[in-house]
Amino acid sequence: MKRVGIIGGLGPESTVEYYQTFIKKFQNKMNSNKVLPELFINSINMYNIFRFIDENKMTDLIDYVGQAAQKLEEIGADVVVISANTPHIVFADVQNKVNVPMISIVEATYEKAVEQGMKKVGLLGTKFTMEHDFFKKPFLANEKEVIVPNEQDQMFIHEKIVEELENGIVKQETKEAFLRVINTMMEEENIDGLILGCTELPMILNDQDVTLPLLNTTEIHIDTMIEHVF
Incomplete structure (x- = not known):
């Protein structure tokens, strides 16, 4: 063992x-x-x-x-x-x-996305995860798209992760704001899955909150x- x-x-x-x-x-x-x-x-x-x-x-x-x-x-x-x-x-x-x-965690998540047949996924995480390409590389190398929120929403999500979730704080108003961002990505980008690319995000988001599959990286x-x- x-x-x-x-x-x-x-x-x-x-x-x-x-x-x-x-x-x-x-x-x-x-x-x-x-x-x-x-x-x-x-x-x-x-x-x-x-x-x-x-x-x-x-x-x-x-x-x-x-x-x-x-x-x-x-x-x-x-x-x-x-x-x-x-x-x-x-x-x-x-x-x-x-x-x-x-x-x-990146390769494991990519393999799960392939297993579920995803071709265009949304990605939420810290600003570093969303703005850099390290998480996107295996997807892009295999002709899959990775969509991130706009810059303003990225900063908002990062702030809430660092100031709240990293400290065990879960607020309903933050959850509702996150869901608005996700709904915008679904409507404007037609994503077929969403990567919870921060290991604290499952504290505030789960499968019952959205109508598309979530990839819980944790x-x-x-x-x-x-x-x-x-």
């Missing part, structure tokens, strides 16, 4: 979700609630991530996340994951800093982790 290492704290709310959901899915796979997986969590500072990207200090970002991955490898992790979407902007560089495999990532553990 492989031991997974989680780079967490990106933010704390989703790290807790990763831990609890991974255990539940592991126990379901084992068909027993009397077994627990062995795993490691290295919780780092999400605000350093935001600062490095905002200041375009990609070398510092690679070193910071890379050192977190190396520590997990040193203490015995057989596979490593980053429990957030935004730091995957340097995923390939971080993978090069460790000898154990890493599981990409759940998709954890499902892929389970596949790699056995």
Whole structure:
């Protein structure tokens, strides 16, 4: 049985979700609630991530996340994951800093979109995830479209993620505003799916809120982790 290492704290709310959901899915796979997986969590500072990207200090970002991955490898992790979407902007560089495999949330989400036959998907996340192309690359390389909100809506969504969701705050008014953005994307762009490209977004949005399929990157990532553990 492989031991997974989680780079967490990106933010704390989703790290807790990763831990609890991974255990539940592991126990379901084992068909027993009397077994627990062995795993490691290295919780780092999400605000350093935001600062490095905002200041375009990609070398510092690679070193910071890379050192977190190396520590997990040193203490015995057989596979490593980053429990957030935004730091995957340097995923390939971080993978090069460790000898154990890493599981990409981007690739796992792309594969799920293919499985569901999606061709034109919307993407919500931090401004870094929406404005950079790291999440879009596998889709665009395979003739699929990725649509993001306009710049004003991107800034609004980013602010609410950082100021509210990352701190465990869920407001109905924020949810309604997010749904207005999504409805605009559906009406104007005719998207056939929506990527919740921030691991905190499932706190405020779920399948009952919209009429199109949601790609919950947190759940998709954890499902892929389970596949790699056995």
